[in-house]
Amino acid sequence: MTNSASADQAEQVAGVEVGEARITIPGMSEEGENLATAHEETEHSHGGLGESTVKAKSGGSRADRTTSLNVADFAVPTGREEEWRFSPLKKLGRVLSDAATQTPVTLKVRNTATGVTHGELALAQSPRGTVFLAADRAAVVGYSQTQTADHIKVAANTELSEPIFLDITGEAAGHRANGHIVLEAGNHSKAVFVMEHRGSADANLNVEVIVRDGADVTVVSLQRWDEDAVHVGQQDAEVGRDAKYKHVSITLGGEVVRLNSNVRYSAEGGEASMYGLYFADAGQHLEHRSFVDHNSPRNSSNVLYKGALQGQDARTVWVGDVLIRKAAEGTDSYEKNQNLILTDGARADSIPNLEIETGLIEGAGHASSTGRFDENHLFYLMARGIPEKEARQLVVRGFLNEIVQAIGVESIEDTVQQDLENELKIAGF
């Protein structure tokens, strides 16, 4: 077997609750591993030459999901649909209607380096809509209700040393705002885009990311909305030949946020990683859905979302779809979601859906865990003299830090860290 075999072995004896606690040592026996206490955790690996496995799914196949740019193809959801069953539709009604913008969000683009241009694209004007394929009602109405999209383009062979910051501000709470942004990175270019959402609106904002061959693109989407903001969005990317794409979604603010982050590939040799970090307080609903469509051979993907929850009715949802199509031989993919529940009254749903239509893959695995502190992490730190309170602080910061470290933009990492500190103060960490 391949990578997945050893990953499997390491994962299955894993620790408790939040745990990526691989307390085993590869190659050694597992006796003694039962230090771990009972936990809700599922981890699986699939793959290896000649093995064909199809994971049972909670809904229909992702391959059968409607995608279209035509509003008529999507009914208004009732809440029974697989893709809507976790969402607070009442609060989302205002962004699901086929309605025009009342007060637009403002977009300020910072970075005037040569090779970066900011233009506009009408509804059917290429490359708009070449990558984006609305996969639900929210996305399709947002798309078609945005007459003019913003187009930020990095010319081929341009390597930017500084990120392009897109400051997106909601100007009126309760006012509908539709928007569409096309981020295009030319062949062999290198760029980091940071979209930072602040203020308040009923925002329906979609993004499409075109990662041309050999390009290296990072998109950071920061949700720092005011507490009455509603935000739905679909952020689609297509990864070119031998290109690299990293998507990081950080959601801290907003009353209801529901984001779909999707990746597919236009050729071979592409690498995609999608990270997410969300911190839900009392009454917040933060929902993240990722979909990796392994539609062509020999590409890799890695998805890691982490969440923390505190307070009454703090609610998070993660649904991670990975579809390895028949054609996608040589795929290597992994996805994981971990949620740390800090107080009573919070609820996290975590659903990995892995569908594999070919046995000829390098590996495919998924893991999901939701729970309170990992007793083994605490024990290890305390066994080194660190008092319990401090050990908890280290563990929770460490847990969240893994994603912060993935952002890769120092100024953003610092401010996110500060925000997390403020969040942690609420529950007394």
Add this chain to the structure above:
Amino acid sequence: MSTLAIKDLHVSIETEQGSKEILKGVTLTIKSGEIHAIMGPNGSGKSTLASTIAGHPRYKVTSGTITLDDLDVLEMSVDERARAGLFLAMQYPVEVPGVTMTNFLRTAKTAIDGEAPKLRTWAKDVRGAMEKLKIDADFANRNVNEGFSGGEKKRVEILQMELFRPKFAVLDETDSGLDIDALRVVSDGVNRAHSENDMGTLLITHYTRILNYITPQFVHVFVDGRVAEQGGPELADELEANGYDRFLAPAQA
């Protein structure tokens, strides 16, 4: 001179089938500067003893005592025990994501000493100790145990033992999974702590191999949750030659 005394220790764990007694009356006294080897077959309760000394919440002491000089160890929390000078090198060191080794070592050292170590000398001490244990310098920037190989994890346990200078160290199969070079490096670390800090050592091992590098004054054979026989180093030689059969047979009768 300190004494770690374990008297008639009974320990149970809660399983799905109810409570299960694992240690059935363990008595053992270790003084500063002494090296005791505990040898026994898999499942005999060696790790249970080690984890109980460290205070793992999973293990319930139903009777017996553990004292460190005049301190009642069983009354102490896990961190208090460590600060009192007990150290456990774990059989399976835990990965702690997102917490760097540097941060972890400094935080632990500060907790154990009750004050932050002097910045300049501490960095030097850490580097020096890592060099001696042949741990790559960039491990300092990595997260605690994350992605370390089996041997690396064991070396990092010994690194902590050297930096934290405990009165007593329990080494739970630190030798398992080490190649001969790593075994030598790790043994040197234990011998250093022994001679420099007069550390008392409880060396838990399944094999006699490590006893070529660390010489115990006392050997205890552990079977079915208790000490079945004790002696000097010659007992280890006998185990090397004959295995555990002699001790297992009566237990099964």
